[in-house]
Amino acid sequence: MSTQRDRARLLVDKHGRTFAAEASITLRDKPAPLWQLLVLTLLLSTRISSEIALATARELFSASWRTPQHLRESTWQQRVDALGRGGYRRYDESTATRLDEAAALLMDRWSGDLRRLRDEAEADSSRLSSLLQEFTGIGPTGADIFLREAQAVWPQVRPLVDPLVRKGAKAAELPEEARALAELVGEDEFANLASALVRIARDPALLDDLDS
Template structure:
């Protein structure tokens, strides 16, 4: 157990930046950052590097596009240009359309406040995943990212580790049971989940962990 705790500390130190943090989202249980996270999850659901998706989200936020209202007010070209600056070019046209549809759905179904999604789902992880997948552009991958990233501000969503994170944990000799793994994070389950995903995807992280 002591060895596991030390390994988790190293993981968090070397790779414990969440994707929300990378995108510049100060995640809180409030409407704006929750919608920003949903935007990021839609962008990251495409077959594109997660870092590019985070940069695209950051560029959109720099334009003040952080709420459904602001997305719906914006010129389509503003969305496309912001994503282009992040080199999110292959999917910029389709993602601009999906961002507008996402904003419309969040505004229509939840009055712009995704805390209502948690409430209507009875704070149940499978129900929340299903509700998230009802948004166009948020499939199983996007819902998984959202719940993985939001768990520090939605404590009922702990401990969410997707298959990629659990596979990485197994490869490192860490527990593959989500609750046992989460207990090693000392309250930083979102950061640990992100670190495990980064370990799985990034050879540089794997090398740094061995240093």
């Protein structure tokens, strides 16, 4: 019989790829990749499939808008066109505006560096969530997405679980409490386990893979 640690290991190996990795973001504790994660979070925060959001993020980054400064150098129409190429058509016009607003806010208030936002919140997850929600288009769920991924490079907030991670943990018969869950994997793999559990929460049938 497999242990919870074994089960967590299988989850990480089979389903633990983060959304950032899928969007071709090499996540580091640096301004540019953290901005890219914020862009991805904005895209994932609308009622559109994660596959389209990921494809659209890759399209935006291929247009060289990998920093808020470069995004602000684009025109609204250029952003609309890029969003459309990624398949993000229902929300392309409003999102083109929100991306520019996000870049402006980040540059004006935190000098383009989300680490300054983290420091302002003193790495407190609830305060971080509130500050992230100051970006138009990011609500509580969006803040959860950002922090779930950012904890890979922000050990100050790790281990962090949100309702979707807890739902997945319950389905996988793993601990729902953050520290107990974190004990099942290496510290640098917790974000991957969280990503896997989100996938399980969305599609419990994926658990069948663990026994195959």
